[in-house]
Amino acid sequence: MExxxxxxxYDKDISDVKGVSEIGGFCSEGRRIAIVEDTPxxxxxxxxxxxxxAHTLGATHDGFAHSTKTAMPxxxxxxxxxxxxxxxxxxxxxxxxxxxxxxxxxxxNNLSEDCRKVKSNIKINQT
Numbered sequence: 001m002e003x004x005x006x007x008x009x010y011d012k013d014i015s016d017v018k019g020v021s022e023i024g025g026f027c028s029e030g031r032r033i034a035i036v037e038d039t040p041x042x043x044x045x046x047x048x049x050x051x052x053x054a055h056t057l058g059a060t061h062d063g064f065a066h067s068t069k070t071a072m073p074x075x076x077x078x079x080x081x082x083x084x085x086x087x088x089x090x091x092x093x094x095x096x097x098x099x100x101x102x103x104x105x106x107x108x109n110n111l112s113e114d115c116r117k118v119k120s121n122i123k124i125n126q127t
Contacts, residue, residue, distance in 0.1 A: 021052040027115035058107030059100045061086050
């Protein structure tokens with residue numbers, strides 16, 4: 001699957017941002033991006049990459065209004081420092097909240113068959 005795509009039409013100032021992605025953009029032309037900045041010797045990129053990839057798979061920030069496509073109440077995703085918290089630090093930072101897991105599952109369950117196909121012109125010898 002292609003994730004990196006043209007990073008166009010993004011006019012936000014991202015000078016203080018460590019990662020950026022489009023919510024639900026995983027299979028959308030021009031929106032399937034996830035960019036993260038690594039800080040040397042902190043290993044912060046691991047968590048940032050998981051966070052940004054989850055955005056591309058439909059997860060919103062915990063503690064904020066989420067997609068109305070879900071059956072969850074709008075306040076069902078409190079910010080308790082989980083992976084999808086805007087500032088995920090502490091005991092829960094290495095885990096996704098139940099809310100995020102539900103959002104990602106719903107997104108994946110609704111992917112088109114075309115999106116699920118691996119699209120590559122590169123032939124790999126698997127022997």
